[in-house]
Amino acid sequence: MRFAPLLLAALCALVLFTGLDGNGFLDWREARDAEVAREVIGQREGLTPLFGIEPLLEKPLPAYAPEALVHLFTRPLPLRSRQARAALALLLLLVTGSIGARHFGARAGVIAAGVLASALALPLAARTDGTQILAAIFAWVGCAALADAQFGRAAGRDLRLVVGYGALAAALVCAGPLPALWPLGGLGLYLALARPEAGWTRVRPLAGLVMMLGVALPWYAAMTERYGAAFLTRAPFFPYGLESRGPWYAGPVLAVSFLVVGFFPWSALLPGALAHAATWWRTGMRLPLPGAGRPRGDALPGDPLSRERREEGVAHFFIACLFAALAPIVAYPAPPMTAVLPALPAAALLCARFLDHLFEDATRVARPLTQAVRMLALIGTVGAVLLSLVATRVRDITPELRLLASVVFVTSWLPFLADFLGRRRLAAGLLALPVAFGTPVVAMRLLPAMEDYLSARSVAVAMAAVSPPVAPLLLVDPAPPTLRLYTERNLVPPGNLRTGFTRYRASDGHAYIAFRPVREKAVLHAAPGPLEILLRTPSLVLARVQPE
Template identity: 30%
Template sequence: MPHRSDRLAAEPGLIATRAAPRVDGMPALAPALVVLAFALLWFGTLGMRHLLGPDEGRYAEIAREMLSRGDWVTIRYDGLKYFEKPPFHMWMTAVSYALFGIGDWQARLCVALSGAVGTAVSMLAAARWFGARAGLMAGLVLAGAPMWNIAAHFNTLDMTLSGAMACALASLLLAQHPATTPAVRRRWMLACWAAMGVAVLTKGLVGVALPGLVLVLYTAVTRDLALWRRLHAPAGIALMLLVAMPWYWLVARRNPEFLRFFFIHEHWHRYTSTVHARTGAPWYFVPLLVGGFLPWLGLLPGMVHAVTRRAGVAPAAGPDTPFQPALMAAVWALAIFGFFSLSGSKLPGYIVPVFPALGILGGVALAHAQEHAWTRQVRAMLALGAIGLLASPVVATLDANNTPNALYRHYAIWAALACALVMASAAAALWLLRRHGRMASVTGYAFGMLLAFSTALLGHEAIGRSASGIDLVAPVGRVLRPGMPLYGVGMLDHTLPFYLRHPLTMVAQADELAFGAAQEPQKWLPTIDAFLDAWRHGPRAVALLSPQAYAELSARVPMHVIARDWRRVAVSNFAFAGELATRRLVSAPPATPAATPLATL
């Protein structure tokens, strides 16, 4: 009887029949395993670090108060009216709390889902125009881009807006494909308009102004005025208004002061002036763009080539100018980048909406890249990882932003580990390229970049844990009771009130709650003297102060220390059980950073 291997060699068709099915050089099961691995890393790390101020704590607490009060129209922060942003992000977070409880990962679920949805629709649009391979590559580029994956794990409005904007871009691209039937085109365009409505409900007029700017610039370059007839504007505008306008109407009806503050102060003044003290040079976003797209910068020539060679363009069936998807993606990225570069107010997250367009173009470039070009990209990242590893001890020398050097020394270990993972990922990508081909190489490289930058973010818990105040929650919670005033003396603590499930009453300095304090002045104490009077003669209360403020005020009124860390001291105006033990624990306080003297408040 012939040996099995001899029989298989003699019957090559049997090999093809019995061999495991393969997709692009990989087993057919591999895509499902890849998606599972990315999903576990993407969502599984949401609760592995505590919230950071100001943004993460602010939006987590607003959503908590929204759910607690049952008022989904008038946004409040620490009990005061807060009209800087619309409510969609906070609505979704409050729903997350209602479904899964209140906590860190629940507060970040909205942004993680927004990033995942933005990645999925970008893949769909890229696959429709440039082929399935380009679609897969686009998803890998986005998942491995540090600006995108970090923003998807940081509780701010920027990623929620970017997810909605990615849906608008992808829906527009899908609607304009020449093979799309009129009925399907209408549905995708209505989806585009609905996504813009969600964007307006997330961060205001930029949700419609930015896509409008992109459309105007695109038609100015291509002279494709026929595109405007394919937008289904009457029905689309009606749908967008149906999504966005009910809340604006309700909040303005209940709060007449809303319209002027929101549209004049928060839109016009924010963009045209430095009223929010968030200034930056016109090139402010350049290093952020470079760093945020660092693992894929080698694709830039291929991305430019995709635009200039009109990738994906098919001859128009009629007299209309053919739609250019690569050019639309490029205009999207450049217009949004330019818009915010000219703004008088700048924050890093403002340019996150450009990344879905970059991901689509990067996917096209990767799908057509030569092997030697990909090899150069991976080797360059290997070298950058090595440089970062050698430079990581510098982190241990930092002592900035009022953060003790000891915390930076702990974080330096995580920074070194992240750089080592970058090197390991690049090395694995080279090995996979030789053994299994480019798709496996790009997949391993993208997963490795996501793992490396997730590690860098998770390691920030070395600094963020104490900054969040989580270690004060247990001792303060044993003293603080529902309904008891919790004063923030000269400081707006963005995270500890969330963990305590107890809003602050501001004292002496309203900070970003100045608008709400002006509308409801009875809900805060505008002077230190008013606070001292309430502290002496009012009900039992707890206060949060900077160490310097505690040193000044404890000489004037009795203060019982509950707990303290390097940035805050929690005190009560009454004696409490276990106070003597607490005093022993805090008798040797850590070195404290400089703080604003109370005399200036």
């Protein structure tokens, strides 16, 4: 393990810092956050997020603080914004690793950070959802304090709880109620099942909730006074308050699906790690006789029985945190996959404990590891086949998709081959390869090739090149955030096209219009003259017409 820090640094560089400047801002979440930060700074608004000079009640204003700082102190380039989110992701890895080292040992801490760094949802969140990274950091600082209060030393407990509840208050201000409250829900679930002595008394939840409300109430009260019911109906679902609600039964399905996909490739190992959390690991252990007193987690630190009880108690607490962190996905209206990020540190810590024991005695955990690498090979094969099929349909990006399919296929089978040869520790390390090698391929090859599918930047550039200054641009649908972010022309909201063509002309006599390809027939029907296509992209078409 002497080279573990170097390997972890290389993994972080590959996953978080590769190809950050390969393309512009992408729709919707990344570009929308950047546009909100730009408008808030330009309008000097200190209370309400703005998008298109209108209130955007999606998440609290402090959620845009990292993006706003980038706009204030550097040029608003995607590179700087993504570097800031990557730095936040590194901070989340540090928090996760420190929790693992605190409760399971230094080796487990390094492994936990490596597992989380090579989970699919982390680089995705670092690209698109900085708010969820912030929420996960604050929530897991709070979880660390709660875990220390339950399983750590009594000395310094109050100070750690102050820090923990302060972090949960920050989560409430930055991301909303659900990201701030699920750690307490996880603790409640653990205490209800484990029933330790003086469980709630140790963490002082009432004082903590008062502290959280005291920090968050000024902003929430001011927003309630300004927007009333419109704000109150969206606030419970921050940071995804804009999305429309789907059917009730979709929530549990999304939670499980997001965990499986977002924790790829380690989701293949997670069932074994969950089962391993209830395994008395160290040899010579015997459960105490019925009726015997249960030692406290901070008692008899040198006693192996006490240590085993404490480690398993912490593992069970992390299982409770895993389920509690998935619960908001059930409540959110149509959340993105990055909503699973707060649950991933718990899954990474459980896998880290399993892998730490693998380094102690590989033969005792050989069976669940073998099952995991077989499952990964199967999932990787299916994923590679699906990518190859998509490549035949989307010819613009066929080479990039085929390259990604090859990387996924090869890296998914390497752990199986290592396990087949009896190199189980090597097989466990190779589980990180699909994301470690797949992310640079996506960042450096696939995303630049797909930019016109995910961004309207080329339309904005073309509009600036062919139209006079301050020319109006008619819109058939609401403007994508990248069009609003990059264009230097006046955007006309959707309305009556026939009236718009004659009313909103540029100084050169043309009326400019942007629309999605599926709207082309309707635009042709409404156009008062021949429609000249200036630029056609997969996501947006730019055209102009000279009304007669």
